Amino acid sequence: MTNQTRRSLHLALPALICSLATPAVYADEGVGHSIVAFRAAMAQLAVTSAQPAPGPTRITAQKIEGQQDVRVDASGAVVIERDGTRLDADQVHYDMLTDEAVATGNVLMRRGADTIRGPRLRFRVEEQVGEFDQPSYEIVRKRAPRYSAQALSAGIAKPADITVRGSGKAQSIGIEGENKYHLKNATFTTCESNDPAWYVNAKELDLDFDRNVGDATHGTFHFGGVPIMYAPVAPFPLNGERRSGLLAPTFGTSNITGFDLTIPYYFNLAPNYDDTFVPRYMGRRGLQLNNEFRYLMPGLNGVLRTEYLHDDAVYGESRAALSYQHDQIFGRGFSGRINYNAVSDKDYFADLSSRVTQTSQESLIREAAFSYNAGSWLSGSVLAQRIQSLTDTVQYNRLPAFNALAYVPEWNNFSLRMPLDATNFHKANADEGWRTYAYPQLAYNFVRPFGYVTPKIGVHSTRYQLDERFSAGPLNASRTLPVSSLDAGVFFERESTIDGHPVVQTLEPRLYYLNVPYRDQSTLPVFDTAPADYGFGQIFSENLYAGQDRIANANQLSAALTSRLINPATGAELVRAALGARVYFEDQRVTLPGELPRTDRSGDLLASFSGRVLPNTTLDMFGQYDPETAKFSRGTAGLRYQPAYAKVVSLSYRYQREQYRDVDVAFQWPVMSNLYAVGRVNGDVSTDTLTQALAGIEYNAGCWALRLAASSLLNTTGTYTNSYFMQLEFGGVVSVGNSPVSMLERSIVGYGRINQSVSDPVFGSQ
Incomplete structure (x- = not known):
């Protein structure tokens, strides 16, 4: 569930008028950025700025008659100017005593960027009040483009406002x-x-740009000449500020929920907290009630989301979900957070989630943490964490976990690092108890422009105190291991040219030696440890495992050679190629339960390549080759052709020996003027299993856009969720239907929005 900046759309009409207001920040989907976007929406400025002092009225025309200080009759290219307002007409009668002007014939009024045309206007010049008969008008305002909160927090410059x-x-x-x-x-x-x-027809429409509010009565939305939506009363904001009211409904369909309709209502409770109530009707399952409450105060923010479905017609029981996130800064380096998530049953997301990414979710975290950070040298936290598993795999809970890190990054070329951790692990019918460890490390950093040498020593000390009710091994156990390493690298570079373009070519060899003596660890429990993926990062790490329950013995040397082509003008990396491998000087003796030890003296050979191989074409490759069997253990290859925006084709392949062979094809391509085709197929060809299939079309007509898409996704239950999307966007202002945009962005690398899209108003995106 993701947050987004909300604007009260009140069906279609107010959102359309709202587009003419000052910038409103749109947020991308993602839980972590919700408060940034919320804060940005609260900080919007008013539309108008302070006006200058009233000035004189100036009248020019081909012919002017009248009586001084009484009246003026002007004809022929008449122009009246006052305080930024300009009035053009064929004829004007101006009564100076009442300050009223009556303009007739090709009347044109310009007020800033706004223009109004009509046959007749009665207007009091100084008060800026009057009435146009049978006019046509154009109102121009600036609006901020869609801009992610991640970019905002990263300090990336905002794109130019949209007119x-x-x-x-x-x-x-x-x-x-x-x-x-x-x-x-x-x-x-x-x-x-x-x-x-499309257009909106309203019986009455009031626009107040001083207060940034508007009101419409009896508004009807027409598309293709057909009325499709009606709002009897529709108050709305004019500058993206929040205001209570109905948001635009969304609808869609899938084989899991049937027809799916939401009609959200937004409550602007206060400047720093709000609430959105979302009834959701699912044709196959019933009525679900969803709610999202957000708050933002100095030093703290949070969001509470709830979902409840009474008596699911398919499942046969009532179902619910709860999510609560709270972050708080106490000052003096102290902070805290709460992240609580729960669902009523394991199949909840696969059956009821409106977002594709949640249908494959396997676990939910429930945790509370209190942290301290004194800068770079000292930090620590206290954590209590439970895991709700949505599969048959049950993970350990941490009740509680204490950790601290002391770090001195630079002291006479030395650096000191010492992590400390004490965790109480809980899991039903398994080893339970405390694990504590400390790992003081001292490194000497010899760094020069041409390279570096870093020798390092440390002592990893671990102790277990287990609960006698479940432990089959010793209740108290300990392990102390010295760890030493030497890391060295050299940088060579030379200037060169490719097709007449200057480049800088680098050659970067690196050696890493690691020594860890053997200690018998077979009686120690396994709380949170698993084999780490073998790759360029892992061959330069200190342990074969991710976690602290196993520290593998090591007497080994890792080597890698990297070469890059760099644009000397921008510093951008054009091409990167790397080779790497590890040589073992002794057999592996420390293993996880059920794991076979390694006896080979040489590790798999690693190779990678990434960069632009042809104009508009990039290639990314990675391979892991086993010299003992003369076979590839795993590999990936991806080719992407992207000659222009919203024009991309990609092909990728993933392989892991005796496990899977995945093929992925994705594209977005214009098939004719303003009509685009999108699609993706992903599956395991070794088992003929389809993981995801996606197909759709997009049409951009300028002031409206249509998206049609269908998706089939394999979820954790082994069944397919088939979803269908239809979205109409009008002027980049309001959308009707169920948006597939977020799904397309995740599924198709390089996907481009064919128009300025509207944020999904309900709990983020699919």
Whole structure:
């Protein structure tokens, strides 16, 4: 469930008018950035700025008659200017005593970037009030483009604001001040055509850009000349600020839920907290009630989400989900967090999640932590954590876990690092108890521009105190191991050219020697340890395992050779190639239960390549070759051709011997003017298992866009979730239907949005 900046859409009409307001920040899907986007929405500025002091009224025309200080009759290219407002007309009668001007014939009023045209206007010049008869109008405002909160927090420059132009006609437009309009029997659209594909028709429409609020009555949304939505009363914000009301509904369908409809209602409770209530009707299962409550205060923020389905018609029982995240800064380096997630049953996400990524979720975390950070030299935390497993695999709970890290990065070329940890592991019918360890390490850092040498020594000391009720081994056990290593690398570079373009080529050899003596660890429990993936990162690490329950004996040398091509002007890496391997000087003796020890003297050979091999074409490859069997253990290869935005084809292959052979094909490609095809097929060809199939089309008509997509995804229950998406977007302002955009972005590397998309208003994206 992801948060997003919310705007009260009140069906279609208010969202369309809202597009003409000042910037509103749109957020991408992702749990971690929700408060950043929320804060950005709360910090929006008003549309208007302070106006200058009133100035004189200037009138120019081909012919001017009248009486001084009483009246003016002007004709022929008449222009009246005052305080940033300009009025053009064929004829103007201006009564100076009442300050009222009556303009007729090709009347054009410009107020900033706004323009209004009509046959007749009555207007009081100084007060900036009046009424247009039978006008057409165009209102222009700036709006921020879609901008992720991750980019915001990373300090990436925002793209330029988008200019949104709204236009229409009205029976009359009342001008009620410098920034106020009252429209009767008005239409509105962001389409530029005289025959717009869509428009809104409202009996009355009030726009107040001083207060940044608007009100519409009896608003009807028309698409293709057909009315498809109606709102009797629709108050709405004009600058992206939050306001209570209905959000745009979403609908879709899948084989799991049937017809799927949500009608969210947003409550703007206070500037620093809000609530969204989302009834969701699923044709096969029933009515689900969802709610999201968010709060933001100095030093703390959080979000509480709940879901409840009474008596699932397919499952036969009531089902529920709860998610609560809270982060707080106490000051002086202290902070805390709560992350609690729970569902009523293991199949909840596979059956009921509206987001594709959750259908394969295998576990949920419930934890509370209290942390301290004194800068780079000292940090620590206290953690209590439980895991709800959604599969048959049960993980250990940590109740509690204490950890600290003392780190001195630089002291006369030496660095000192000492992690400390004490964790109480709990798991039903398994070894339970405390594991504590300390690992003080001292390194000497000899670093020069041409290379580095880093010798390092440390002592890894671990102690177990187990619960006698479940332990089959000794209740008290300990392990102390000295660890020593030597890491060295050299940097060579030379200037060269490729196709006449200057490049810098590097050659970077690296050697890493590791020595860890053998200690018998067969009687020690295994709480959180598993084999680490063999790769370039792992061959330069101190342990074959991820976790602390096994420290593998080692007398080995790792070597790698990397070469890169770098653009000397920008520093960008163009191509990277690397070779790596490990040589063992003794057999492996420390293993996990059921694991066979390694007896080979040489490890698998590693090779990788990444970079642009042809114009607009990139290639990424990785291989792990076993010299003993003369076979590849695993490998990946990916080729992507992307000649332009929203134009990409990719092919990738993943292989692991005796496990899988995955093939992945994905694309987004224009098939004709403004019509794009999208698709992806991913599966294991060794077992003829389809993991995901996706197909769809996108059509961009300028002021509206259509997306149709269908997806079939293999979930954790071994069944397929088939989902169908249909979304209509109007002017990049409001969308109707169920958006497949987030799914397409995750599934197709290099996917480009064919128009400025609207954020999904309900709990993020699919």
